[in-house]
Amino acid sequence: MSLLEIHNVCKNFKIGNESVSVLNDLTLTVNKGELVCLLGVSGCGKTTFLRLISGLEKQTSGTILINGTQYKIRNRTVNMVFQEPRLFPWLSVQDNIIFGLKRNDHSKAKNLKVTEIINKLGLSPYIHEMPYKLSGGIAQRVALARAIVTEPELLLLDEPFSSLDSITKNSIMEDLLDLWKSANMTIIHVTHNLDEAIMLAQKIIVLKYRNNSTECFDIMNLSYPRNPESDYFKELKSKVFNSY
Amino acid sequence: MSLLEIHNVCKNFKIGNESVSVLNDLTLTVNKGELVCLLGVSGCGKTTFLRLISGLEKQTSGTILINGTQYKIRNRTVNMVFQEPRLFPWLSVQDNIIFGLKRNDHSKAKNLKVTEIINKLGLSPYIHEMPYKLSGGIAQRVALARAIVTEPELLLLDEPFSSLDSITKNSIMEDLLDLWKSANMTIIHVTHNLDEAIMLAQKIIVLKYRNNSTECFDIMNLSYPRNPESDYFKELKSKVFNSY
Amino acid sequence: MLKQVKIRLQGVILPLAIILIWQLVSNYGMVNSYILPSPHHIYFRCIQLIENGSLQQNILASLIRVVIGFLTALLLSIPLGIILGLNQRVKLLLNPILSFFQQIPGIALIPIFILWLGIDETSKIAIIVYSAIFPILLNTINGIETTDKNLIEVAIINGISKVGLAYRVYLPSMLPSLFVGMRLGLSYCWRSLVAVELLGASKGLGYLIQQGRELAQPETMFLGVFIIGLIGMSFDNVSKGFEKKIIRFKSNDYKED
Amino acid sequence: MLKQVKIRLQGVILPLAIILIWQLVSNYGMVNSYILPSPHHIYFRCIQLIENGSLQQNILASLIRVVIGFLTALLLSIPLGIILGLNQRVKLLLNPILSFFQQIPGIALIPIFILWLGIDETSKIAIIVYSAIFPILLNTINGIETTDKNLIEVAIINGISKVGLAYRVYLPSMLPSLFVGMRLGLSYCWRSLVAVELLGASKGLGYLIQQGRELAQPETMFLGVFIIGLIGMSFDNVSKGFEKKIIRFKSNDYKED
Amino acid sequence: SSSQQQTPALPKTINASYVSRPINVPSIVAQDKKMFETEFAKDNIEFKWHDLTTPDSQLEALASGSLDFANSLNNLSAILAKANGNDIKVISAYSAFPKGIALVAGSTAGISNEADLKGKKIGLQSGTMLYQMLIEDLAKSNLKKNDITIVNMDSSSALTALLSGQIDATILPDPLLSKAIASGKATKIRSAEGLISGLSVIAVRSDFAKNYPNLVKQFLQIHKQSLDWSTNNLDQALQLAATKNQMDIKAVKRMYPEFSFAMSMDNAKVDLIQSAEFLKEEGMISSDTDTTNLINDLIDTSFMPQ
Numbered sequence A, B: 001m002s003l004l005e006i007h008n009v010c011k012n013f014k015i016g017n018e019s020v021s022v023l024n025d026l027t028l029t030v031n032k033g034e035l036v037c038l039l040g041v042s043g044c045g046k047t048t049f050l051r052l053i054s055g056l057e058k059q060t061s062g063t064i065l066i067n068g069t070q071y072k073i074r075n076r077t078v079n080m081v082f083q084e085p086r087l088f089p090w091l092s093v094q095d096n097i098i099f100g101l102k103r104n105d106h107s108k109a110k111n112l113k114v115t116e117i118i119n120k121l122g123l124s125p126y127i128h129e130m131p132y133k134l135s136g137g138i139a140q141r142v143a144l145a146r147a148i149v150t151e152p153e154l155l156l157l158d159e160p161f162s163s164l165d166s167i168t169k170n171s172i173m174e175d176l177l178d179l180w181k182s183a184n185m186t187i188i189h190v191t192h193n194l195d196e197a198i199m200l201a202q203k204i205i206v207l208k209y210r211n212n213s214t215e216c217f218d219i220m221n222l223s224y225p226r227n228p229e230s231d232y233f234k235e236l237k238s239k240v241f242n243s244y
Numbered sequence C, D: 001m002l003k004q005v006k007i008r009l010q011g012v013i014l015p016l017a018i019i020l021i022w023q024l025v026s027n028y029g030m031v032n033s034y035i036l037p038s039p040h041h042i043y044f045r046c047i048q049l050i051e052n053g054s055l056q057q058n059i060l061a062s063l064i065r066v067v068i069g070f071l072t073a074l075l076l077s078i079p080l081g082i083i084l085g086l087n088q089r090v091k092l093l094l095n096p097i098l099s100f101f102q103q104i105p106g107i108a109l110i111p112i113f114i115l116w117l118g119i120d121e122t123s124k125i126a127i128i129v130y131s132a133i134f135p136i137l138l139n140t141i142n143g144i145e146t147t148d149k150n151l152i153e154v155a156i157i158n159g160i161s162k163v164g165l166a167y168r169v170y171l172p173s174m175l176p177s178l179f180v181g182m183r184l185g186l187s188y189c190w191r192s193l194v195a196v197e198l199l200g201a202s203k204g205l206g207y208l209i210q211q212g213r214e215l216a217q218p219e220t221m222f223l224g225v226f227i228i229g230l231i232g233m234s235f236d237n238v239s240k241g242f243e244k245k246i247i248r249f250k251s252n253d254y255k256e257d
Numbered sequence E: 001s002s003s004q005q006q007t008p009a010l011p012k013t014i015n016a017s018y019v020s021r022p023i024n025v026p027s028i029v030a031q032d033k034k035m036f037e038t039e040f041a042k043d044n045i046e047f048k049w050h051d052l053t054t055p056d057s058q059l060e061a062l063a064s065g066s067l068d069f070a071n072s073l074n075n076l077s078a079i080l081a082k083a084n085g086n087d088i089k090v091i092s093a094y095s096a097f098p099k100g101i102a103l104v105a106g107s108t109a110g111i112s113n114e115a116d117l118k119g120k121k122i123g124l125q126s127g128t129m130l131y132q133m134l135i136e137d138l139a140k141s142n143l144k145k146n147d148i149t150i151v152n153m154d155s156s157s158a159l160t161a162l163l164s165g166q167i168d169a170t171i172l173p174d175p176l177l178s179k180a181i182a183s184g185k186a187t188k189i190r191s192a193e194g195l196i197s198g199l200s201v202i203a204v205r206s207d208f209a210k211n212y213p214n215l216v217k218q219f220l221q222i223h224k225q226s227l228d229w230s231t232n233n234l235d236q237a238l239q240l241a242a243t244k245n246q247m248d249i250k251a252v253k254r255m256y257p258e259f260s261f262a263m264s265m266d267n268a269k270v271d272l273i274q275s276a277e278f279l280k281e282e283g284m285i286s287s288d289t290d291t292t293n294l295i296n297d298l299i300d301t302s303f304m305p306q
């Protein structure tokens, strides 16, 4: 069953007096429970794409359906990790993380889950600190935690690991896969890292620069954990790379 | 000849009422014209280290010498690309890029050079735009351009490619190497990407997490361009990785 | 273009409606005309004063005072605000005394102004300056203090001098606050005119208002009020327009339907 | 601890020095004591009025007025500011009229206040409210408008309601501006007291100042001024302290030697 | 409504203004002794005092019905108000103190009589009794307004300006007057006696007077009582005034003889017509005003206690 349907979506931005097309006639479907990685060169419109899905930006034309209807923002079905951490400077790490939880949702079970996520992301030493004291990578993980704890049906990740070293990243990727499986989330993950995409995705979509086409690589069938050093992946990698 | 000497440097931060040590008794030398890559897990103190060198932060103890003397900030000997783009929101891309140039330094030659850098970084379509319209990767490149055009003796880069896709990144890395060679700059490049370090560095330094030690891998002798798929590099990569 | 006009029109609806109702209510004698004269009477008075030329003179006299006073207030408070915003020591030294004078009614300063500055224009300007200075000062300080530290670091590492820092980083960043301060300051200039022109003025809109009140000519008083309101409003609008032009960097924001 | 004391002391130096010089200059008859009485005389007057209990009553009367007026101004202007800051349509509709009234001298509104609100406390409070409302309003609007759009997006995507958005994002983010507005507003409350207490008050610090003026008792007037200055300053300091406590999120910044 | 002979029900409250400064003994005494409060309470009417010192606010409050009686309203303001449609009646004199108003000159200004005023700078508030005195005085020395420079300012500022040498002369009422002279920097040229009446009056809303003539009578009756009490207990009365205004008792005693609190309106009509003529000449009321009619309509002595 498809969770997200995108039909002939166009997005233009006004630059000066010109209207510049960023996304042009995009059509795409993401199924419930799928983990999709979205690739594309810098400035090709990945962030814009996520913002359209989340409802933060309105498409110039075309339709976007989530669960068959037009998505109403504030519905908590979709959450997003932005490309920048965007932490609330007046809230401690802990308060930032629980920002999106409903006020009446501070049950014990929920608290346990939040603590678990905090621990998995290695944030427990920092929970009482204010954001300005955090390193780039820690801040990014806090932003990730903030979105994950709300357990959205559809999670949009905009380069969530860009500031992480490989060790931290690998461990978090595993945790994310666990969560994805257990929580039955659908994830669209924007990344500029091929390895990352190959390690995670069931489907890899490459967005072309100021153009109407996307290319889609289906690797749904492959099991986790994956070995990016395998020949299959090397081949896939170069295929994806060439499709940019 | 050493450009940068770091002797027994400690840096503590106050967190609550405790003083937490981030860098402890660090000693290190960087020679003139060297390209050093600094690695380390998230939160280990890489950014702090760069901030100490740049003079934006004062060390708790120890000495930091640039060209044999204590560095006076505002001297334009050192420039830095921060982990976040930090663009001036009220300036266009172009004005952001030339922000650091001396007012009387708008010679034709200089202008040509600036244009060249803008072109190389793929920023020419954006020069008249305001920062809020830029994608993450474009903003990051603008920040990089802003530092490069001032041609500092010592250039500190704090994960300057974190938001770039591999194609863009590879092309920019080549340009950076060209510039480094021609301008006789010294570069300290913080990254969390091993491949990046191996492609660029003459020396790879791994900073250990809340600890007094660093590990240094000297690969000065190797020529560019490098092939990260070679066996030597694979071995080096795993050696560096294990030293984290 | 048409949309622009429509937007402008919307803002005029409410004032026009108020004036209309006011006139109607006056016609039916439902308000006390001794206190609240009808718009028609005020208009009549206006024509009268224009014809004998005194309105123009009153406006000019006040306008000159306000402009000089406001500019002086700007010249004093912006640099002072920058210094106080940047230098913690100076701030600690001057804070109590500034905080004290911030509270003092202008009328209480009149004897001192007379003693030191005489009864000519200088004293009048001083009262205007005093009325306007604190909104500008406090908003300047706030603008300085809320400037993004990250951008300041960028500027410093790029070798920007202190003066350069002030006008290339602090100034653009504090513009929204500064404009709030300036708009407030300017309106307090206008507001101070009555008190100002009690001190040895024989012309001016404040004088007109005061005279209207004392001579029990409410339409004269309201005429003065209207003109102050309208001129002040125009200044305010010009400043808002100016602000919009200068502060181009506001981002597009999410709009809910 | 000791450093704290030292810092506090620094701020007191300047005022003390001024008072000392003032006293010396007075002792040598270098200023006209009919215009500028010596600190000693003012102090003497103060003791006198404390002993007969009238000073306390005056202070209390004004204090109550200012507190009520200020709180009313807050209650009106913060919600209005939030609405104007968020809703472009309402802003366009109300802007001209607000911009107009922003310029009007309080004294010109007195007849209208008398007509509609009588000559009891309500009118006096209304004048105080009018004096304080615009700094709070404009700074609230500015606070709303300069709130980081990125954070608002985060809040919206996390399903925060409009009310939640107001008090979980806009409010904390606009606190610095809001405090500037509040501090300005409060000081204009104090400043308005003389005009306020000309309107049917037989007690209050403004009344005291006016009495001092009319009866040619400069020491009474200056006593009133001093007390307004001191109380206003204390309020201002409390508010600054409060602000520091609440706004914990300012980052450490680069300090030059 | 005049055809209906039944009088309207008594009002719940009566609002009256008082001015205690400079030494308005009757108001001070009446207030202290709660004379009005007690008397009107007998008819279940609450009596409220309002300390409205400026004539503008008094008149506005009368016009808006917030106030029923205004004490110590200066005669010029009353005339101006009446001429501009504020329907009030002057029912009694309140005070007159021409002796307590004087033209003073700075001791270094070189002014020893009115004739020396020529070419000098004189600070006072235009449109007031003080201004009226100046014009009358100038006329006596064959001077015109154009022969001097008038700087518009209130009396308090004028005192400051005179003492600091910013103006050459001014006209001051007591106690500012005695302060100026005590400073040694100003000399008294002449008092207002013989130039203006310096009259201030008690006024009532015409409406109120029409509806409750008996209450108006009662009001003046009580006012008279306060005057009688003051005369019989002068020391006590002056002490009250000193306390109320935070003044030195000596100053009060010295000033008191300058004041007349006689209620009689016998000469008032002439004085008021003179004032109205003055206002007309100065263009402060319309030039087609019939001053005699105006004053006749303004004054109503029918409520005076016998």
Ligand SMILES: Nc1ncnc2c1ncn2[C@@H]1O[C@H](COP(=O)(O)OP(=O)(O)OP(=O)(O)O)[C@@H](O)[C@H]1O
Binding pocket: A013, A014, A015, A022, A040, A041, A042, A043, A044, A045, A046, A047, A048, A049, A083, B132, B133, B134, B135, B136, B137, B138, B163, B165, C252
């Ligand atoms: N608000 C805006 N106004 C005008 N142009 C915009 C706006 N937002 C984005 N753009 C432009 O749209 C294009 C796509 O931007 P987007 O942020 O979606 O890219 P991206 O794929 O996320 O890039 P990156 O990998 O660098 O983050 C860019 O050229 C950008 O300049």
Ligand SMILES: Nc1ncnc2c1ncn2[C@@H]1O[C@H](COP(=O)(O)OP(=O)(O)OP(=O)(O)O)[C@@H](O)[C@H]1O
Binding pocket: A132, A133, A134, A135, A136, A137, A138, A163, A165, B013, B014, B015, B022, B040, B041, B042, B043, B044, B045, B046, B047, B048, B049, B083, D252
């Ligand atoms: N101003 C500060 N106050 C307190 N602690 C700080 C401050 N700045 C940094 N730290 C702490 O110092 C440690 C090192 O931070 P730093 O930013 O140098 O890390 P980093 O190596 O750059 O990490 P990343 O790769 O995530 O950017 C972190 O634990 C951080 O929380």
Ligand SMILES: [Mg+2]
Binding pocket: A046, A047, A048, A083, A158, B135, B136, B137
């Ligand atoms: Mg992006």
Ligand SMILES: [Mg+2]
Binding pocket: A135, A136, A137, B046, B047, B048, B083, B158
């Ligand atoms: Mg870092």
